[in-house]
Amino acid sequence: MKMKKIESVHMKGFRQFDSLDVYFNDKFNFIAGPNGCGKTSILTAISHCFSTQGHTHSRFSKDVEFWTDIAYNNALFRVGLGPDSFSKLAYRENTVRQWSRPLKIDGRNAVAPTNAPEEIPDFVPLFIGAQRSISYRQIAGLKREDNQEKNKVNYRNQAVKSLYGEWDQDVKQWMVNRYFIIDKDWAKEEAQNWEHLIMMLPSIGPLDSEFQYLRTERELEPIFKLYGKECYLEELSAGFQAILLIIANIFIWVEGTNVEGSRSVKNATGTVLIDELDVHLHPEWQFNIRSGLAAIFPNLQFIVTTHSPHLLSTANPGEVIRMPSSRYLHECKVLRPDVRSFAGWSTDQILSEIMDVKSLDNKLHERLIANALEQVEQSNAKGLQVAIEALKQISHPNDTVIVALTARLATLQAAADD
Numbered sequence: 316m317k318m319k320k321i322e323s324v325h326m327k328g329f330r331q332f333d334s335l336d337v338y339f340n341d342k343f344n345f346i347a348g349p350n351g352c353g354k355t356s357i358l359t360a361i362s363h364c365f366s367t368q369g370h371t372h373s374r375f376s377k378d379v380e381f382w383t384d385i386a387y388n389n390a391l392f393r394v395g396l397g398p399d400s401f402s403k404l405a406y407r408e409n410t411v412r413q414w415s416r417p418l419k420i421d422g423r424n425a426v427a428p429t430n431a432p433e434e435i436p437d438f439v440p441l442f443i444g445a446q447r448s449i450s451y452r453q454i455a456g457l458k459r460e461d462n463q464e465k466n467k468v469n470y471r472n473q474a475v476k477s478l479y480g481e482w483d484q485d486v487k488q489w490m491v492n493r494y495f496i497i498d499k500d501w502a503k504e505e506a507q508n509w510e511h512l513i514m515m516l517p518s519i520g521p522l523d524s525e526f527q528y529l530r531t532e533r534e535l536e537p538i539f540k541l542y543g544k545e546c547y548l549e550e551l552s553a554g555f556q557a558i559l560l561i562i563a564n565i566f567i568w569v570e571g572t573n574v575e576g577s578r579s580v581k582n583a584t585g586t587v588l589i590d591e592l593d594v595h596l597h598p599e600w601q602f603n604i605r606s607g608l609a610a611i612f613p614n615l616q617f618i619v620t621t622h623s624p625h626l627l628s629t630a631n632p633g634e635v636i637r638m639p640s641s642r643y644l645h646e647c648k649v650l651r652p653d654v655r656s657f658a659g660w661s662t663d664q665i666l667s668e669i670m671d672v673k674s675l676d677n678k679l680h681e682r683l684i685a686n687a688l689e690q691v692e693q694s695n696a697k698g699l700q701v702a703i704e705a706l707k708q709i710s711h712p713n714d715t716v717i718v719a720l721t722a723r724l725a726t727l728q729a730a731a732d733d
């Protein structure tokens with residue numbers, strides 16, 4: 316098994332970052348933070364490091380440089396562009412003047428995106444953007460799949476576009492191709508991967524959904540089962556489409572970029588970067604997706620961005636990278652995964668401390684409780700009764716605060732009766 320992982324990314328004069336280095340761990344990385352803090356921009360910087368195209372997607376300043384430190388086959392590399400690479404710096408017009416290799420340091424080979432095919436031939440990360448839906452198209456038949464050399468060129472050069480939904484793979488065609496090829500002698504690994512996918516699908520959906528692939532019909536329409544009913548690929552609800560797109564895209568990438576003999580998804584190594592992993596997913600799925608991805612792809616590294624406190628609560632210690640708000644970004648030069656896990660934090664605690672959501676204190680529930688406590692303070696039984704009634708209108712039936720306030724009310728009323 317080949318070792319492949321992204322260790323860190325360095326950005327200088329890149330988008331909103333004056334200078335920032337972000338470190339990653341080998342397994343899951345959840346990038347989170349306040350609104351607009353620059354989560355997608357970190358993934359974009361990494362995509363620029365491998366790509367010879369798409370530099371117009373970012374605004375650069377005069378001293379721009381960016382690179383990604385990677386470990387690959389027992390050696391260390393620094394991939395990206397060093398100083399003086401761009402000649403014209405204007406939004407949507409950046410042009411590469413020369414492919415300057417990143418600044419060299421001891422123990423790392425510096426590689427420019429143009430040298431990547433020779434110097435790090437099998438290091439080809441997968442970028443998945445935040446747009447996720449499958450629109451209907453009819454499949455005519457088996458389509459020849461490109462060879463892995465051509466695929467690797469595409470995955471590298473379309474990396475930035477991939478992140479912005481401007482380049483993607485045809486998931487439905489891939490599924491239909493599996494229908495034609497999996498019983499062929501030359502497609503043993505593809506058959507094993509397909510079997511793995513079919514077996515794992517039911518375990519990643521909400522428990523009662525019994526999400527299942529059933530068959531592909533002669534009309535070349537893959538059919539699934541969902542909540543006891545058969546349905547076509549394009550009919551799956553947004554959440555199922557999103558999950559299926561992510562997973563199928565990873566299968567397509569593993570099979571498309573590796574040579575025969577190393578195409579098994581269970582053994583595949585490499586990095587998958589996903590913008591807004593939680594998009595379209597019901598909270599129940601947000602709770603399952605980390606373990607689902609880890610079970611299907613046990614040896615991949617994931618770098619994902621998220622807005623979801625549910626997803627963050629599933630992170631293991633050392634997996635959450637907290638970004639400061641863009642206001643304080645200039646004070647921050649280095650970001651590392653937080654050593655803690657947030658599994659024991661409430662949704663509100665994660666929202667306010669990690670995502671910097673300010674409006675939680677103003678929630679109606681909090682205000683009504685503050686009012687009720689004031690009535691307790693003034694020993695005002697009547698006022699407290701009114702406050703409790705107002706709280707009951709908007710609270711969960713098992714709200715423990717209401718139980719406690721009702722007990723206080725009884726005490727106040729008893730005291731008044733005496």
Ligand SMILES: Nc1ncnc2c1ncn2[C@@H]1O[C@H](COP(=O)(O)OP(=O)(O)O)[C@@H](O)[C@H]1O
Pocket residue numbers: 330331349350351352353354355356357372373374375
């Ligand atoms: N193409 C771009 N070039 C330069 N700066 C950008 C570009 N796109 C976004 N930004 C800056 O990044 C900020 C938001 O970054 P983004 O990575 O989209 O945040 P997030 O994904 O956390 O919501 C924007 O407010 C803007 O300042």
Ligand SMILES: [Mg+2]
Pocket residue numbers: 354355356
């Ligand atoms: Mg974003």
